[in-house]
Amino acid sequence: MLKERRLAVEGWFTTDPPALIGTRCGDCGTPYFPRNALACRNPACSGPKDGSELAEYSFSTRGRIWSFADSRYKPPAPYVSPEPFRPYVLAAVELEAEKIVILGQVVPGVGVEDLSVGQEVELTVGTLYEDDEAEYVVWMWRPVS
Amino acid sequence: MSGREIAILGAGMHPWGKWGRSFIEYGVAAARSALADAGLSWQDVQYVAGADTIRNGYPGFIAGATFAQALGWSGAQVSSCYAACASGAQAIANARAQILSGLADVALVVGADAAPKGFFAPVGGDRPDDPDWLRFRLLGATNPMYFALAARRRMALYGSTREDFALVKVKNAKHGLNNPNARYRKEVAVEEVLESPVVADPLRLLDICATSDGGAALVLTSMEFARSRGLDPVRISGLSTVTPTFPKTVLDLPDFATDSAMTVPVPERPFRAALAHSAYEEAGVGPEDVSAAEVYDLSTALELDWMEDLGLCAPGEAESLLRAGETSIGGRIPVNPSGGLGSFGEAIPAQAIAQLCELTWQLRGQAEGRQVDGARVGIAVNQGLFGHGSATIVTR
Numbered sequence: 118m119l120k121e122r123r124l125a126v127e128g129w130f131t132t133d134p135p136a137l138i139g140t141r142c143g144d145c146g147t148p149y150f151p152r153n154a155l156a157c158r159n160p161a162c163s164g165p166k167d168g169s170e171l172a173e174y175s176f177s178t179r180g181r182i183w184s185f186a187d188s189r190y191k192p193p194a195p196y197v198s199p200e201p202f203r204p205y206v207l208a209a210v211e212l213e214a215e216k217i218v219i220l221g222q223v224v225p226g227v228g229v230e231d232l233s234v235g236q237e238v239e240l241t242v243g244t245l246y247e248d249d250e251a252e253y254v255v256w257m258w259r260p261v262s
Numbered sequence: 263m264s265g266r267e268i269a270i271l272g273a274g275m276h277p278w279g280k281w282g283r284s285f286i287e288y289g290v291a292a293a294r295s296a297l298a299d300a301g302l303s304w305q306d307v308q309y310v311a312g313a314d315t316i317r318n319g320y321p322g323f324i325a326g327a328t329f330a331q332a333l334g335w336s337g338a339q340v341s342s343c344y345a346a347c348a349s350g351a352q353a354i355a356n357a358r359a360q361i362l363s364g365l366a367d368v369a370l371v372v373g374a375d376a377a378p379k380g381f382f383a384p385v386g387g388d389r390p391d392d393p394d395w396l397r398f399r400l401l402g403a404t405n406p407m408y409f410a411l412a413a414r415r416r417m418a419l420y421g422s423t424r425e426d427f428a429l430v431k432v433k434n435a436k437h438g439l440n441n442p443n444a445r446y447r448k449e450v451a452v453e454e455v456l457e458s459p460v461v462a463d464p465l466r467l468l469d470i471c472a473t474s475d476g477g478a479a480l481v482l483t484s485m486e487f488a489r490s491r492g493l494d495p496v497r498i499s500g501l502s503t504v505t506p507t508f509p510k511t512v513l514d515l516p517d518f519a520t521d522s523a524m525t526v527p528v529p530e531r532p533f534r535a536a537l538a539h540s541a542y543e544e545a546g547v548g549p550e551d552v553s554a555a556e557v558y559d560l561s562t563a564l565e566l567d568w569m570e571d572l573g574l575c576a577p578g579e580a581e582s583l584l585r586a587g588e589t590s591i592g593g594r595i596p597v598n599p600s601g602g603l604g605s606f607g608e609a610i611p612a613q614a615i616a617q618l619c620e621l622t623w624q625l626r627g628q629a630e631g632r633q634v635d636g637a638r639v640g641i642a643v644n645q646g647l648f649g650h651g652s653a654t655i656v657t658r
Contacts, residue, residue, distance in 0.1 A: 126390070126400055146525045147509075151518055159526055160508055183513075184418070186410030186462045188402055193383035195399040205402060209411050209513055216523040218513055220401055229463045234418035245400065255400055 125245045125253040128152060134178070135242045137219065137256055141174035148174050148215050176219070178240040179261065180210040183218045187229045197246035197253075208258045210238055224259040237261040266544070268361045269488035269495035270656065272300025272481030273619035276374070278445040278474045278606045285318050288477030289325070289374030290332045292612070296619075300481035301491075302368065304333045307481075309366040311357040312342045313349040313373030313611035316385065325611065326353075329372045339366065347558070348503065348646025349373060350478070350614035351654065355503050357482050367487040373611035374477030381405065382473065394516040394648075401518070406470050406561070408515050410462035413563035417464065420578040422566065426585070427469050428455035430562035431604050433590050438601020440631025443616070445474050446605050455562075469562040474607030478615035480622075496625045498618075500545030500655040506533040515647040533651065534571035538643060541653035542573075549573035552595060553637040554624050556617040558645040559602045568643055569597060596634045599624060614652055617642035625658040 124130070129151050130137050139150035142157040144164030149171070156166040164170035191202040206223040223232070224243050238258040245255040274295025276288040289312075297304060312326030321328040326342035339360070345352040350373040357369035381404050389395040397403040416422045431450055438444035450468060458467040488495045506512070507529040509521030514533075531539055542548055549572055557568035566580035574595050575583050583589055589597040600606070600620035603613070621640035623629045637658075644652045 126396070148522050148524060158508060158521070161526060184411040184415040186407050186414055186464070187460075188404060188407055188462055189460050190381070192398060192402045192404045193381050195384070195388070195395055196402045197399070198402075207401060207403060207407055207411070214524070217519055217521070218511070219519040220403060220513070220517070222401060234414065 120247060121251040123251045123253050125255040130242070130256040132242045132254065135240045135256065136178055137176040137240060139174050139176060140171040142170050143172055144170045148176065148217065150176060150217065150219055177212045177214050180212040180238060182232060182234050182236045182238060183209040183211040184234060185209065185223070185229060185232045199246070206232070208232065208238060210258055221256050221258045224257045227260060231260065266362055267485055267497040267499050268358050269483045269485055269493070269497055270480055270618065270622045271483050271488060271493070271495055272296040272298070272302065273622040274299055274479045275443045275616055275619050276477035277443045278476035278609055281475045283376065285315055285374040285376040285475070285477070286321065286328055286332050288376070288475060289329045289372045289479070292374065292477035292479035293329060293333060293370060293372045296370065296479035296481045302481060305336055306368050307336070307338050307370045309339045309357060309360045309369040311353040311369060311371045313353040313371070313615065314342050314344040315375045315611050316344065317378060318376055325372070345650040346646045346648045347608070347610050348614060348644050348650035348652045349611040351644050351646070351652030352503060352650070354480065354482070354615065354618065354654065355501055358498060358501060361482060361484050367484045369482045370479060371482060371615060372477070372479045373615045375609040375611055376475045377473035377609060379473070393518070397516040397518065404462070405515060406462040406465060408513065409470060409561035409564060410465045411513060412567065413464050413561060416563050416567060420581065422563065422581055424456060424464055425452060426566070426581045427465070427562040428452045429584055430559065430565045431455045431468050433584070434559065434598050434602040434604040437591060437599050437632055438605025441601050441605065444601045444605040445607050465561055465563070471560050471603035472607035474609045476606065476609030476612050476616065478612040478619050480615055480618055496622045496656050496658045498654060499547070499657045500541040500543070502537050502540035502544065502653045503651070504536055504540050505649055507536060532571070534568065534643070534645065537651045537653040538572045538641070541641065541655050545655040545657065547639055547655060547657070551639045552641050554599050554621065554634045554640045555595065555597050556600060556620055556640070556642040557597055557602070558643060559598060559604055560608070560645060562604065564645070565597060565602065572641060572643060591632055591634055599629065599632050599634050614642065614644040617644065618654060618656065621656045625656060
């Protein structure tokens with residue numbers, strides 16, 4: 118039986134199509150991830166800074182790897198690890214248009230030996246963990262084939 | 263010099279290790295040792311600044327009062343502060359402000375920690391609004407993962423190798439060998455580092471600093487107070503705890519992303535370099551004047567980044583200095599003569615204070631077995647993370 122699919126965090130990304138959702142200041146144009154709804158953080162921005170200047174923004178879904186690393190040991194809670202623990206890879210990805218670097222896990226099955234700095238990757242969605250009721254999905258990076 | 267200097271009259275530490283006792287005990291031992299070094303008594307202290315620990319229950323959140331109570335309530339002014347790994351530096355900054363404003367002549371700064379084994383974890387409970395909780399939940403982004411990302415970036419930018427990183431450990435292990443307060447006092451070979459288990463590729467176990475118990479304290483006074491006692495003390499000549507400048511484009515704990523540089527250009531100096539620059543400006547000295555540097559080697563690779571942020575060499579040149587032995591004791595610019603975090607492990611609120619203890623002993627010529635000849639100017643830098651950090655310059 119297929120389990121229900123739930124987002125591991127609400128409002129940070131969409132699954133269809135996969136995209137990271139943040140906010141962007143309508144006054145100075147600075148985008149934020151994760152979502153910043155409080156006030157634009159650019160100290161030179163002349164916007165009202167009451168949150169009204171920030172509108173939802175969908176980030177570029179392709180970028181280049183700025184750096185990457187893997188985790189060979191099980192992290193502490195609240196990370197929910199499968200048993201036995203499976204090593205995973207994190208990539209910090211630079212989005213050209215937004216001039217921002219965003220972290221994400223890399224899809225399972227891709228190891229550090231498969232990656233290089235500067236390599237092109239795209240956003241996708243994958244399972245982070247599951248329990249008896251559901252599987253919880255999160256954004257992930259995947260090499261562009 | 264700035265004319266806004268204060269004196270370091272006393273320095274004291276409780277050795278680093280995993281002792282299994284209360285952080286209060288380590289702090290009190292360090293405080294007593296610093297007071298004895300200064301030739302002052304606890305009752306002479308007008309202001310006590312505690313650096314907080316968040317992993318030791320409520321007494322840790324109010325460390326200033328905790329240490330004051332343990333030393334015996336004396337009616338001194340007291341403060342407690344938390345600034346992640348920069349808590350110790352912030353406590354020093356608080357004491358310095360009291361002294362420079364004339365509110366106090368004699369201050370005691372104390373930081374101590376009793377640390378759990380293994381990865382640092384976020385504070386317990388279900389807290390989905392806390393980025394520190396979320397980075398573990400959504401990414402499994404442990405502290406070593408961030409250090410590994412920085413190390414890989416350095417490899418890509420400058421061609422650093424794992425052997426270079428291992429050499430940092432080898433050097434620091436050699437420095438720490440004769441430091442009675444260091445936890446790891448054993449020589450390490452390059453092969454041992456390279457053969458230690460991979461924690462977060464490209465970093466291995468021996469590239470990453472451990473978590474430790476320990477305590478450190480300083481007795482700080484006004485220059486007038488020190489001179490009235492006929493002393494020529496080591497001085498704090500500059501101290502910076504500046505924030506990053508927007509857009510912060512360095513990925514630090516617990517970030518999911520950098521700031522965007524889409525609309526505002528990247529600042530002239532990234533965060534760590536800005537910390538050092540501000541301290542140099544205040545002290546009226548430059549990188550060329552530095553005799554010894556204590557830098558925050560949370561990982562071996564970060565020591566190399568710090569050297570460049572301090573202006574000890576141009577970006578990408580740290581490895582050649584290291585390989586030539588220039589950052590070893592006896593070289594042109596010894597880095598981490600204490601043995602660094604690699605030989606100590608991090609006792610969070612005590613670490614930045616311990617860096618100044620080391621520089622005090624270095625500038626007095628008392629760093630037996632690890633003395634940097636003729637040390638006159640020292641700089642200590644600390645990566646507080648979460649937007650905190652510090653740079654402190656001492657002179658004599």
